Amino acid sequence: MAFLELMNLTKKYQGKILAVDNMSLGINENEFLVLLGPSGCGKTTTMRMIAGLEEVTEGDIVLEGKSIKGLQPKNRGVSMIFQSYAVWPHMTVYQNIAYALKLRKMSKEDIKKRVQKAAEMANITEYLERSPNQLSGGQRQRVAVARALAVEPKLFLMDEPLSNLDAKLRITMRTELKKVHEELGSTTIFVTHDQSEAMSLADRIVVMNKGTIEQIGTPNEIYHNCESMFVANFIGSPPTNFIDVTIELEDKRVIAKHEAFQFNITTHIKETLKSYEGKKVVLGVRPENFTVTDEEKKLFKSKVQFMEPQGSHTIAVIGLSGQQLKIVSTKIFDVKVGQQLNIGINQKYFFFDKESGERIR
Amino acid sequence: MSTKKIMAKTTFYIIIVTVLIAVLLPFFFFVSSSLYSSYEVYQFPRSFLPKMSFDIMVTWEDDMYQLHVYDDEDDFYELMIYTSNIDDFRIFLKRELSIQLTNEEIESDFSASKTGGPVYETYKKDLLYNFKTFFSITNNADKAILNSVIAAGWTILISLTLGSMAGYAVARYGFAGKNKLNLSLLLVRMFPAVAIAIPMLVYLIKMGLNNTMFGLAIVYSVGNIALTAWITSSIFQGINVELEEASVVFGASRFQTFLKITLPLAFPGMVACSMYAFLGAWNDSITALILSSNNPTLSLLIYKALGMSGTIQLSAAGAVILIIPALVFTFIIKNYINQLWGDVKL
Ligand SMILES: Nc1ncnc2c1ncn2[C@@H]1O[C@H](COP(=O)(O)OP(=O)(O)OP(=O)(O)O)[C@@H](O)[C@H]1O
Ligand SMILES: [Mg+2]
Numbered sequence: 166m167a168f169l170e171l172m173n174l175t176k177k178y179q180g181k182i183l184a185v186d187n188m189s190l191g192i193n194e195n196e197f198l199v200l201l202g203p204s205g206c207g208k209t210t211t212m213r214m215i216a217g218l219e220e221v222t223e224g225d226i227v228l229e230g231k232s233i234k235g236l237q238p239k240n241r242g243v244s245m246i247f248q249s250y251a252v253w254p255h256m257t258v259y260q261n262i263a264y265a266l267k268l269r270k271m272s273k274e275d276i277k278k279r280v281q282k283a284a285e286m287a288n289i290t291e292y293l294e295r296s297p298n299q300l301s302g303g304q305r306q307r308v309a310v311a312r313a314l315a316v317e318p319k320l321f322l323m324d325e326p327l328s329n330l331d332a333k334l335r336i337t338m339r340t341e342l343k344k345v346h347e348e349l350g351s352t353t354i355f356v357t358h359d360q361s362e363a364m365s366l367a368d369r370i371v372v373m374n375k376g377t378i379e380q381i382g383t384p385n386e387i388y389h390n391c392e393s394m395f396v397a398n399f400i401g402s403p404p405t406n407f408i409d410v411t412i413e414l415e416d417k418r419v420i421a422k423h424e425a426f427q428f429n430i431t432t433h434i435k436e437t438l439k440s441y442e443g444k445k446v447v448l449g450v451r452p453e454n455f456t457v458t459d460e461e462k463k464l465f466k467s468k469v470q471f472m473e474p475q476g477s478h479t480i481a482v483i484g485l486s487g488q489q490l491k492i493v494s495t496k497i498f499d500v501k502v503g504q505q506l507n508i509g510i511n512q513k514y515f516f517f518d519k520e521s522g523e524r525i526r
Numbered sequence: 527m528s529t530k531k532i533m534a535k536t537t538f539y540i541i542i543v544t545v546l547i548a549v550l551l552p553f554f555f556f557v558s559s560s561l562y563s564s565y566e567v568y569q570f571p572r573s574f575l576p577k578m579s580f581d582i583m584v585t586w587e588d589d590m591y592q593l594h595v596y597d598d599e600d601d602f603y604e605l606m607i608y609t610s611n612i613d614d615f616r617i618f619l620k621r622e623l624s625i626q627l628t629n630e631e632i633e634s635d636f637s638a639s640k641t642g643g644p645v646y647e648t649y650k651k652d653l654l655y656n657f658k659t660f661f662s663i664t665n666n667a668d669k670a671i672l673n674s675v676i677a678a679g680w681t682i683l684i685s686l687t688l689g690s691m692a693g694y695a696v697a698r699y700g701f702a703g704k705n706k707l708n709l710s711l712l713l714v715r716m717f718p719a720v721a722i723a724i725p726m727l728v729y730l731i732k733m734g735l736n737n738t739m740f741g742l743a744i745v746y747s748v749g750n751i752a753l754t755a756w757i758t759s760s761i762f763q764g765i766n767v768e769l770e771e772a773s774v775v776f777g778a779s780r781f782q783t784f785l786k787i788t789l790p791l792a793f794p795g796m797v798a799c800s801m802y803a804f805l806g807a808w809n810d811s812i813t814a815l816i817l818s819s820n821n822p823t824l825s826l827l828i829y830k831a832l833g834m835s836g837t838i839q840l841s842a843a844g845a846v847i848l849i850i851p852a853l854v855f856t857f858i859i860k861n862y863i864n865q866l867w868g869d870v871k872l
Contacts, residue, residue, distance in 0.1 A: 218771050239777040251772035255790045264786075265776035316776065 166230060167191030168352055169215070169320060174224035176210050176376075184210040186376035187224070195350040197343075201363040202373035203399065208356040211373075212322050215354065216245050228319060239268075244318035246326040250309045252297045258284075258308050259293040265316045279315050286345055287311035303334045310345070321353040327362065339366060360400055364388070372396050391515060394522040397449045403480060403491040406455075408448045409519070412441040421448060421516075425486050426465040432512055437525055446525060449515040452480065452493040456509040463507035469500055483508065556849070559842035561653050563624035565595070567839055579650045580623050586639040591615065595623070612636075624655035656843035663840075664831050667824070667847075673739055674808060674824040675851070680743030681750060681807035682800045688747070689754025690762075690796060694788070696755065697762035708759075711752040722748055723813045730817060737821040742814060746807045754799050761795035762788065797862040801855070808852055824848055 169192040176185040185207040192198050200208045213219035215226055217238035226234050233241045244265075253261055262283055266276045284290045287307040297305055306326060313321060326342075327335045343366055346353055357363050363370050364384040372379040372387060372395075379399075380392040391397040397405040410421040419430045419438050430438060438446070465485065473480040478495045483506065492508070500506065516525040559567075561576035581596035583603045590610045594603035607618050612629045619625040619632075627649070639645040652658075661667045695701075696708060726745045727736060735741030765788060773783040789796075811829040814822060822830065828844035856863075 216771075216775050218774065237779075238774045239779070243775065245772070245775045247768040247772055249766055249768045251766065251768035253769060253772070253787060253791075264773070264778075268777040268782070312772075312776070 166227070168194040168196075168229065169354075170225075170227040171211070171215075172225040172227065174211070174214060174226065175222045176207070176214060176219065177222045184376055185214070188373075188376070188378055189224075190371060190378065190381070192352060192354065194352055197346050197353045197355065197366060197368045199363040199367035199370045200354065200356045200373060201360060201370050201399075202358065202379075204358060206373045207376040208358075208373060209324055210376075212245070212324050212354065212356055215241075215320070216243055216322055217241050242319040243322055244313040244316050244320075245322040245324070246306075246309045246313050248325045248328060250302075250305045250326075250329070252305050252308045252312070254297050256297075257293070258289060258295055258297065258300070258311075261297065261308055262293075262312045262315050265312070269316075279317075280311075283311040283315035286314055286348070288341070302330055303338065306330065306338060310342070314345070314349075319352065321351050323353065323355045325356055325358070328357070328359070335362070342366065360402070372399060374399075389513070391449070392524050394447060394449065394517045397451075397515060397517070401451055403452050403493070405449045405451050405515070406490045406492075407517075408450070408485070408488070408490075409445050410448045411443065411445055412438050414439065414442050421446075423448075423486070428464060428510065434516060434525065438516060441525070445519050447517040447519055447522075449517055450510060451513065452491045454511050454513045455490070455492040455494075456511060457492070457494050457497050458507050458509035460507055462509050464509050466505055467508050469502050469504050469506060472500060472502060474498070481506070553849075556842045556845045559839055560656050560846045562839045562842075563622065563651060563655065564837070564839065565622045567837070569597075569599075571599070576653070577651055578653070579648050580625065581646070581648050584636045584639045584645045584647070585643075591636050591639065593618070619649070620655075623649070624651045624653075625649045626652045626655070656839045657847065660831065660840055660843045660847065663834070664827050666822075667827060670822050670824045670827040671847075671851070673818075673821060676739040677742045677746065677814075677823055678804050678807040680740055681746040682803045684743055684747040685750035685754045685803045686796055686800055689751040689799075690758040690792070692751065692755035693758030693760075694762050694784070696759040698767070708756075711755050714752040715749050717749070719745075719749070719810065719813045720816070723816045727817055737818045739818070739821075739823075742818050742823070743807065745813055745817060746803070746810065750803045750806055753802055757799045757802075758792065758796060761792050761799075764795075765791050794862040797859050801859060801863070804855055805852065808848070808855075 171188055171190040171192075174185055174188045174190075175183075177183050188207075188211065200211060202208055210219060214221050217233070217236060221234050225232050228241070228243075252258075253264070256264065259280060262280045263276050266279055271279070280293070281290070284293055287310045289304060289307045289311055292300060292304060292308075297308060300308065306329075309326070323342075327338050330338060339362055342355075345351075355363075355366060364387075367384055369381060369383055370387050371381050374395050380387060380396045382390070387396065387400055391400065391405070394405075394407065398407070408423060410423045413420045413422050413427075419435045420427050421430055467483040467485055467490075469481050470484055470489065471482040473482070478493050479497055479500075481492050481494065481497060481500065483490050483492060497506070517523065518525055558574075558576055562572075563577070565580075566573060566577060583594040583596070585592045585594070587608075590608045592608040593606050593615060595606050596602075597604050606622070607614065609615065612632050615632050615636075616627060616629055619627055635647055636645060664670070692711070696704060723745055726748075730736040730738075730741040730744075733741070735744070769791070770783050770787055773787045774780065778786065809825055811823070811825040814826040815829070819826070825848055828841075828848055831844055832841045
């Protein structure tokens, strides 16, 4: 059994709004798990149920083999970093960090030691006597981190802790959070809807959609091996291109056919696709898996509609039978809008079932 | 600066000044009236500021002293009283001019006029004469002040405790009929105090609480609880829920959280809120007349004194006595008043 186990966890607000739907998930000790998903998919709700701030409608939460579902938040051994930091403005930084320790009736010296240690890790030793009102957003965030560290919890919960920081500070703080995690090996659940944050922090990412889990996997698996159209669309920027194609069999060949192009499927997926003969499936191609190539190797010809230079690479928007595709290339920098390009495709493509949106494997 | 801007600024200041005058003029009127002597009150036109002293002239005719008071409006000495009885002079000086002198002082000052012609004197007025009179004619004024303080204290305590609990519930918990409760809270406020006071008298008598300040405070609190709930609920709403949730996650119970996090954060707003309770209790005389006429509060006492004496300067003194503690209270909490405008974000 995993360190933390969510078993068929379900949350209905006011008996009707289904926020989390039968979610099962195991989190290993020392793991950094990221819950990623669009707004309203139930990430915060999941966290709050684990913390004990929200009642569980159905299912169970098991930490170290014991159910914590019925426990008061304070008895669960979890600590949390809130999106608004939730640093108490009427206490000094020191008092903020010491609050939980005092409630645990620890001795003065022990409290002092713990606060000192936590403050050092979070890099705020020089602000201990200040009031939070005299701190910047980033510094307040560190106070929240120190406060969470000081209680030495079994589990860290972080709900979009970086979303109120500016872009630069976010990246700095995320490196620091990662460092703290590596030093302590603490088990962490981190919520975000920022995929680059998720990718850079996570041991494993849980992609959520409408209260259910779409896919669990390492950042690489999530990106290169999407389970569903939802994941392929949600992860990656620009997102995966989706093209409807018809599967046809000719002799021993399996062909994906589109009005503008067709190609021979050579990967192992060929066998599975045979059962889709004559049916429409969705071809998913990540922008960087289209290639700009020469006349012979091209799959189709297309006109450039927009160019979005990004410095290291260029995003080109091209047309294909009334549809727009986005391609990413590190080669085309001097292409003009309206120019014709020869577009090829490499073999890292996905096929999805048109009805269910599931990956065809 | 453009003409438009100047116009706007001028209008702004005109409005401000008008408001200030409207607020301060009655206040000025009361304070200055309380410092007049009886003689000044009945002069026409009345002087704008109260006199600090009187110039008098004493002459000796027909074996009697004749007392003249200088009238600066018409620039002559007006004959006020002539008698051979020194006691009468003492009483006249005290009652009409608020000048406190003993018979001996009067005798020695006046006697020179018997031989050396008119005697001119300038006597200092006792500015606090009306206040002293007020306390002497209302024999239990100090008890009444204490009563008022106690009644106001209880009212603040009761309405803040119950009101803030209700306000907290409205702010934090969703429950059926919440909006109706919100509205009905204000409805209570619409009942005239008298309408509540009479039925309440029956209850208070049953509980043996009539003529007590606690009983009075209960009645004052009826309207204030609603108002306090209304105001505090918006204060509590202004406090980020995550601050409380953080406390709960970090080991506090709900109650500890309320005491250690919510209350300190809401405190400034609640202090400001206490002003309503204070003023409501402090200024009321009607309810007190019904519920506690044998054990009056200051404001009831003044109300009664007005009926008895009927002189303007004495009533004014009573009003000032009533205003001062209210001003002191407002001054103490002045730093918190701004919270009522909702200019806090936590
Ligand atoms: N207290 C509540 N009462 C009713 N419905 C709620 C409540 N809190 C959340 N919901 C609903 O539950 C769903 C999940 O909300 P949740 O806050 O968990 O989303 P989230 O994934 O954290 O979104 P975000 O990224 O915007 O923070 C949403 O549809 C939301 O409207
Ligand atoms: Mg959320």
